[in-house]
Amino acid sequence: MTTTAPAPTGTGAPGRARIAARHLRTDTWWVQPAITVAVLVSFIIYSTIRAFEDAHYFVEPYISPFYSPCITKSCQGDTFPELFSGPAFLTPAIYILILPLGFRLTCYYYRKAYYRSFWLSPPACAVAEPHTTYTGETRFPLIFQNIHRYFFIAGLALNVVLTYDAILGFRDEHGEWGHMGLGTLILLGNAALLWLYSLSCHSCRHIVGGKINSFSKHPVRYQFWQVVSKLNGSHMKYAWVSLFGVALTDFYIRLLATNAFSDPRFF
Amino acid sequence: MTYQAKLRVWRGDAEGGGLRDYTVEVNEGEVVLDIIHRLQATQAGDLAVRWNCKAGKCGSCSAEINGRPRLLCLTRMGDFDENEVVTITPMRTFPVIRDLVTDVSYNYEKAASIPGFVPREKGPDGVHRMQQVDVERSQEFRKCIECFLCQDVCHVVRDHEDNKKVYAGPRFLMRIAELDMHPLDNLDRRKVAQENFGLGMCNITKCCSEVCPEGIHITDNALIPLKERVVDRKYDPLTWLGAKIGRRPHP
Numbered sequence: 086m087t088t089t090a091p092a093p094t095g096t097g098a099p100g101r102a103r104i105a106a107r108h109l110r111t112d113t114w115w116v117q118p119a120i121t122v123a124v125l126v127s128f129i130i131y132s133t134i135r136a137f138e139d140a141h142y143f144v145e146p147y148i149s150p151f152y153s154p155c156i157t158k159s160c161q162g163d164t165f166p167e168l169f170s171g172p173a174f175l176t177p178a179i180y181i182l183i184l185p186l187g188f189r190l191t192c193y194y195y196r197k198a199y200y201r202s203f204w205l206s207p208p209a210c211a212v213a214e215p216h217t218t219y220t221g222e223t224r225f226p227l228i229f230q231n232i233h234r235y236f237f238i239a240g241l242a243l244n245v246v247l248t249y250d251a252i253l254g255f256r257d258e259h260g261e262w263g264h265m266g267l268g269t270l271i272l273l274g275n276a277a278l279l280w281l282y283s284l285s286c287h288s289c290r291h292i293v294g295g296k297i298n299s300f301s302k303h304p305v306r307y308q309f310w311q312v313v314s315k316l317n318g319s320h321m322k323y324a325w326v327s328l329f330g331v332a333l334t335d336f337y338i339r340l341l342a343t344n345a346f347s348d349p350r351f352f
Numbered sequence: 353m354t355y356q357a358k359l360r361v362w363r364g365d366a367e368g369g370g371l372r373d374y375t376v377e378v379n380e381g382e383v384v385l386d387i388i389h390r391l392q393a394t395q396a397g398d399l400a401v402r403w404n405c406k407a408g409k410c411g412s413c414s415a416e417i418n419g420r421p422r423l424l425c426l427t428r429m430g431d432f433d434e435n436e437v438v439t440i441t442p443m444r445t446f447p448v449i450r451d452l453v454t455d456v457s458y459n460y461e462k463a464a465s466i467p468g469f470v471p472r473e474k475g476p477d478g479v480h481r482m483q484q485v486d487v488e489r490s491q492e493f494r495k496c497i498e499c500f501l502c503q504d505v506c507h508v509v510r511d512h513e514d515n516k517k518v519y520a521g522p523r524f525l526m527r528i529a530e531l532d533m534h535p536l537d538n539l540d541r542r543k544v545a546q547e548n549f550g551l552g553m554c555n556i557t558k559c560c561s562e563v564c565p566e567g568i569h570i571t572d573n574a575l576i577p578l579k580e581r582v583v584d585r586k587y588d589p590l591t592w593l594g595a596k597i598g599r600r601p602h603p
Binding site: 095096098099100101102103104108109110111112193196197200201206207210211212213214216218219220221222223227228231232233234287288290291295296298299300301307317318 | 362364366368369370371416418419420421436439441442444445446447448454455482483485486505507508510511512513515532533534535537550552553554555556557558559562563572576577579580581582583584586587588
């Protein structure tokens with residue numbers, strides 16, 4: 086148990102019960118933030134390496150979600166129109182990853198996760214945070230958390246592209262339709278998880294009906310709101326599973342592209 | 353089965369105090385409030401504790417048990433190991449009066465400052481009409497028993513006394529959400545929620561939802577929806593433009 090002296094404000098503020106300990110919790114409250122840090126740091130390291138690797142992201146007929154839509158003229162494969170030639174140090178992934186990164190960074194669930202685990206604000210419930218001042222999301226840069234809905238809409242567009250990529254997976258390596266491999270299943274699963282994560286988003290819940298006060302006057306939007314509200318109850322689960330899904334899908338395609346593994350074809 | 357529980361109870365007042373050790377008999381099925389009452393009856397007749405219904409409905413016996421904000425009457429002694437020392441303190445966000453009793457007037461001041469229900473005009477038949485689906489969201493928030501555990505655990509005021517001036521806390525932001533979602537309320541509360549009651553201070557870390565004894569989804573169903581409504585009003589240029597040209601009034 087931590088027994089450092091309390092700050093002059095906070096639980097040590099004048100008039101409050103004089104208790105020196107920052108907290109009196111006896112459970113393993115630190116496990117959850119520690120796991121969050123470990124998983125998110127691992128993902129950031131892996132995705133950064135892959136984003137700058139600029140190789141092994143395409144193998145007929147699959148493309149990695151880190152590089153899709155691939156929009157520069159230096160792209161491997163032909164899954165999306167190549168729109169421009171960027172500077173050499175910017176890989177095709179950099180242009181795309183900014184959108185899912187922004188979506189997850191401003192996500193209401195991830196905000197909770199990283200405020201607690203990285204910024205320790207608070208590290209856990211009823212465990213004092215180390216900061217002496219606090220302004221929340223009222224000032225720059227955190228006031229930009231309020232643009233989450235725009236990243237949500239951009240995320241929907243990306244989901245359409247990744248679903249299209251999964252459909253392209255029903256071709257063989259010669260471009261012939263009517264085939265399927267393990268990679269097709271993985272791309273489909275990845276797209277499905279990303280749809281679930283996006284559609285369970287709190288901004289989505291607001292847009293489809295949450296902003297309405299008289300549901301009885303908007304029965305269709307009320308039905309949508311009910312469906313999204315149900316999904317929203319599992320938003321945390323979808324946030325984590327879809328994060329793993331994207332990384333594992335990319336890793337699978339890297340294995341195929343480096344000939345470390347051969348894609349099992351079903352038909 | 354009866355056993356002797358080891359308790360550490362905070363005793364004192366605003367001038368000072370500390371944790372004192374006690375050993376108190378516990379019988380099967382008892383809750384922490386029962387043990388506090390037995391302690392009061394047998395060893396510490398001057399122990400101050402606020403309680404009323406003993407059924408989790410009055411919100412009086414809020415305290416912190418092993419560092420976690422909880423109701424004394426809803427915390428079973430069976431949740432703890434018989435050899436475990438159970439530490440009971442007053443809520444650490446509010447000024448202490450004596451022992452386990454705190455001064456929660458901060459909450460009543462915030463409650464009084466929130467603009468009340470402003471009904472819109474009655475319909476042509478002279479009555480207000482609304483459907484059950486229109487008020488279901490608000491009804492969840494009406495389950496609040498005002499135990500103020502959510503206010504106690506919220507780090508915005510728990511760890512920053514200065515913020516009490518500008519932050520209403522989850523319970524009263526939920527009240528604003530309740531009114532803003534009400535189909536008959538005629539006041540646009542989005543601007544004041546952000547500017548007068550400190551909604552932007554909330555960083556949605558969900559401790560309020562975790563400690564709510566009524567199981568109200570304070571963060572997901574009140575605070576985040578209210579934040580999204582504030583975005584409509586203050587931060588979303590497209591929605592703002594829509595409202596300006598009269599196509600998107602506050603629904």
